[in-house]
Amino acid sequence: MTDQTSLKYTAEHEWVLVEGETATVGITAYAADKLGDVVYVDLPKAGAVVSGGAIVGEIESTKSVGELFAPLDGTIVESNADVDADPSLVNSDPFGAGWLIKVNFTALPTLLSFDEYSALIAE
Amino acid sequence: MTDPEQRPETDRTSPLHQIHVDGGASFTDFAGWQMPVSYGSDLAEHHAVRTTAGIFDISHMAEILVDGPDAGAFLDYALAGRLSAIATAQAKYSLLLNPEGGIVDDLVVYRLADDTFFVVANAGNRYAVVAALAERVGTFDVLVSDLSDDYALIAVQGPDSREIAKAAAGITEVSVPLDELRYYWSTDALFEGLPLLIGRTGYTGEDGFEFYIQADAAARLWAALTDAGQAFGLVPAGLASRDTLRLEAGMPLYGHELGVDSFPVQAGLGRVVNLNKEGDFVGRAAVEAGPREGSHVLVGLTTEGKRAGRAGYSVVTVPGADSTLPEPVEGQAPTSVTVGTVTSGALSPTLGRPIAMAYVDPSALESGSQLYIDVRGTRIAASVVDLPFYKRDKK
Numbered sequence: 323m324t325d326q327t328s329l330k331y332t333a334e335h336e337w338v339l340v341e342g343e344t345a346t347v348g349i350t351a352y353a354a355d356k357l358g359d360v361v362y363v364d365l366p367k368a369g370a371v372v373s374g375g376a377i378v379g380e381i382e383s384t385k386s387v388g389e390l391f392a393p394l395d396g397t398i399v400e401s402n403a404d405v406d407a408d409p410s411l412v413n414s415d416p417f418g419a420g421w422l423i424k425v426n427f428t429a430l431p432t433l434l435s436f437d438e439y440s441a442l443i444a445e
Numbered sequence: 446m447t448d449p450e451q452r453p454e455t456d457r458t459s460p461l462h463q464i465h466v467d468g469g470a471s472f473t474d475f476a477g478w479q480m481p482v483s484y485g486s487d488l489a490e491h492h493a494v495r496t497t498a499g500i501f502d503i504s505h506m507a508e509i510l511v512d513g514p515d516a517g518a519f520l521d522y523a524l525a526g527r528l529s530a531i532a533t534a535q536a537k538y539s540l541l542l543n544p545e546g547g548i549v550d551d552l553v554v555y556r557l558a559d560d561t562f563f564v565v566a567n568a569g570n571r572y573a574v575v576a577a578l579a580e581r582v583g584t585f586d587v588l589v590s591d592l593s594d595d596y597a598l599i600a601v602q603g604p605d606s607r608e609i610a611k612a613a614a615g616i617t618e619v620s621v622p623l624d625e626l627r628y629y630w631s632t633d634a635l636f637e638g639l640p641l642l643i644g645r646t647g648y649t650g651e652d653g654f655e656f657y658i659q660a661d662a663a664a665r666l667w668a669a670l671t672d673a674g675q676a677f678g679l680v681p682a683g684l685a686s687r688d689t690l691r692l693e694a695g696m697p698l699y700g701h702e703l704g705v706d707s708f709p710v711q712a713g714l715g716r717v718v719n720l721n722k723e724g725d726f727v728g729r730a731a732v733e734a735g736p737r738e739g740s741h742v743l744v745g746l747t748t749e750g751k752r753a754g755r756a757g758y759s760v761v762t763v764p765g766a767d768s769t770l771p772e773p774v775e776g777q778a779p780t781s782v783t784v785g786t787v788t789s790g791a792l793s794p795t796l797g798r799p800i801a802m803a804y805v806d807p808s809a810l811e812s813g814s815q816l817y818i819d820v821r822g823t824r825i826a827a828s829v830v831d832l833p834f835y836k837r838d839k840k
Contacts, residue, residue, distance in 0.1 A: 355471060358685055359488040361792045362751040380821070384487055384791050385685045387755065387821075413486070 324417040331439035334391045337417060338433055345430075347393055348421040349381065349412065352443045358383040360412040365390070365401035365422055372398060374431055379422065381412065396427035459504040460597045460660040461667055468681055476569035478505040480684055487685035491794040494649050494690055495837075498603030499682030500670055503655075504663065507571035508596045509564040509578065513587035516560045518724075523581040524552070525709065525732075527722040531556050534621065536629045536644055540709055540717050541566075541574055542728030546736070547705035548712070550574050551697065553646060555631050563642070563657075565598075567699045581727060597663030601670055602653030602690075604837075605677040610654045612673035615665070616641065623654070636666050648687065650694025651837055689791050692800065695745060695833030701756055701788040702743055702802055708736040711804070712743045713832065741785055741804035745834060746818065746827040753792045753799035754818035754827070760785035760803050761824065762814040784809035787818060793834060800834045801827070 330338040335353035339346040354360065362382040372378045372392035379390035379401075401423050405411050411420040434442065457478045459465075465472070470481035481502060483490060493499045511520060517529030526539040533556050541549045550570035555563040566574040571593055578589045601609055610616070611623050621632035623643070631644040639662050647653035658666050671679065688698070697703050702712055709718050709732065718732050748754065761781040790801030801818065809816065810829060817824035 358483055359486050361488070361794075364752070382752065382792070384491070384689050384794060385482075410488075 326417060327436040329417070329436065330433035331436065332391065332393045332433060333442060334389075334393075335443075336391065336393050338393050340430065343426055344399060345394060345396070345425045345427050346421050347390075347423050347425060348416055349388070349390070350439070350443075351416045353388065354413050354416045354420070357381060357388050358385050360409040363405055363409050363412065363422065365406065366398045368398050368400055370398040372396060372425065381409075381422075390422060392425065393433065394425060394427045394431050395429060396425040399424040399426050457505070459502050460663040461502045461504060461599075464664055464667055465502065465681070470681070470683060473684060475505060475684060476567070478568060480505055481681070483683040483685045484681045487683065487689070488794050490680055490682035490686035491689050493678065493680045494603045494651055494682060494686065495795055496604065497678040497680075498601055498605040498609055498653075498674060499649075499680055499686065500667070500674065501600040501602065501682050501687055502597075502667070503600055503687075504597040504660070505568035506598050507566040507568060507574065507591070507593040508598070508657065509566060509575060510590045510592050511562040511564055511578070511587060512560060512590070513585070514560055515585040515587045516562050519582065519585040519587045520554065520562055520564075521722055522585070522724065522726050523578055524554070525718040525726065525728060526554075527719040528554050528556070528562060533558055534631050536631055536646055538629075538717060540714065541577055542709070542718075542732070543577075543705060544727055544731065545705075546708050546728045546731030546734075548699075548703045548707055548709060549577055549705060551699055551703055551714075553644075555642070555644060557633075557642070570699060577727075595659060597658055597660045597666075599656045599658070599663065599667055599670065600647055600653060601656070601674070601679070602647045602649040602682075603651050603679075605674075605679070606651070606653045609670060609674040609677055609679055610643070612676075613666075613669045614672065615669045619643070628652075636662060636669070641666075648694075648696055649690035650696070650833060650835055651690075688789075689794055692789050692791055692802070693793055693795055693833065693835035695802070697743070697802075698789060707804075708732065708740065711736055711740050739807065742807050742810070743788070743802055744805050744810065745830045745832040746787075746790075746801045746803050746816065747830050747834070748799045748801070748818060748825045748827045750825065751792055751799065752820050752823075752825060754787040754790040754801040754803070754820055754825070756787055756789055758787040758790070758821075759783045759819040760787060760805055760827065761817050761819055762809055763817065763824070764814075781817070781819070781824065784814075784816070790818075795835050802832070805829075
């Protein structure tokens with residue numbers, strides 16, 4: 323179980339786990355609940371160059387479409403093939419098996435802390 | 446009575462609200478009501494209704510009583526159908542049109558007695574329907590009463606719904622045994638001694654029943670139905686699954702497929718308008734004249750893959766392009782022409798492929814041109830199919 327307090331967050335409801343120069347990115351449980359059952363994900367391929375704040379993927383539920391924003395500049399190292407095959411992982415384990423992309427980042431922007439993100443979604 | 450215009454519906458909650466909170470529901474605003482959107486998994490709720498049963502709180506719906514010696518004649522004038530022709534206990538799907546032939550609301554009307562009808566309207570159109578009916582009373586000897594605040598409405602839908610309804614504790618004095626109750630007929634009954642109206646009606650494409658009960662007894666009825674349903678795998682179901690269920694069943698949703706700008710015939714509801722009935726009715730002249738030439742018509746579309754066309758997306762053709770051509774390269778793409786708009790769409794949980802309803806230019810349909818849905822910049826080829834997308838096996 324991922325320790326959610328150690329993760330960084332964005333206002334677009336992504337979580338970011340920083341390990342060395344690699345950031346693992348997923349959407350928060352809050353975002354997954356809001357979306358409803360995820361039925362399709364469209365994730366960037368390994369090697370794709372992404373820039374922070376840009377839309378790099380889509381997460382579709384039965385009722386709506388969520389956009390995946392790259393939280394930072396970098397290159398996609400891997401996208402989660404398990405989620406591609408079984409999108410419901412985003413609902414069942416958003417902070418774990420439901421991760422979406424790993425990014426080799428060039429610079430680490432200022433992200434939200436757990437407390438800051440918790441305050442944001444409590445509004 | 447309060448002026449309807451002065452009463453915006455905001456943050457209204459159903460008499461069953463606390464049950465939904467306790468059941469872990471997430472909520473959505475629907476026509477000013479905070480209603481359950483799902484209790485955890487909208488997909489699981491959808492599949493439960495198709496395979497066993499689901500229970501829905503649809504207390505936001507509006508109930509209007511039309512009572513008096515002229516009730517039948519009045520509704521023949523006020524609505525598009527011939528309501529005077531239905532029998533006591535029978536129900537009928539109908540439309541309330543404006544004089545221009547546009548759809549003010551779609552309704553289900555139950556005849557409770559010779560002179561008494563029960564009109565069920567969409568929550569968002571409650572005041573428009575009440576106002577239109579009141580305005581149309583004229584010299585008819587009839588009383589129109591908005592009883593929406595007095596009633597809760599619970600729907601049990603799915604192949605096991607009949608057995609669940611029969612097993613529910615506290616339901617007695619059922620005039621027509623539920624085994625004999627036909628589709629779109631109703632029966633009166635009692636729940637814990639209180640009046641209960643049960644309709645064999647619904648909005649999911651499955652067999653099912655709708656229970657009209659006074660608001661303060663709704664929580665106990667919900668509990669009785671839920672208890673009876675446990676053995677069958679009954680689950681509470683929210684508006685998200687209700688939407689995908691009705692979409693698969695090809696049923697229109699007001700504000701998506703229906704609106705004041707659409708004529709019944711455009712929505713495939715020409716049969717709901719009875720032009721053979723005697724006398725005038727509101728919207729008759731406009732319906733007889735018909736919509737303007739080339740008005741878009743509602744069709745069913747399916748696409749390959751998993752990406753669904755959603756409400757508001759464009760339906761396009763690509764003039765000069767052969768349907769077998771690969772997706773045109775960016776920058777070299779032939780100009781596409783918008784020929785329609787998606788009104789509802791989702792990845793069908795039952796069928797496993799994207800489905801959508803859309804208003805499309807009839808000339809594009811007649812020409813046989815390949816249609817595409819513009820899914821956020823990607824053109825996805827769409828096939829026109831007959832509605833409904835899903836039809837249950839009748840046992």
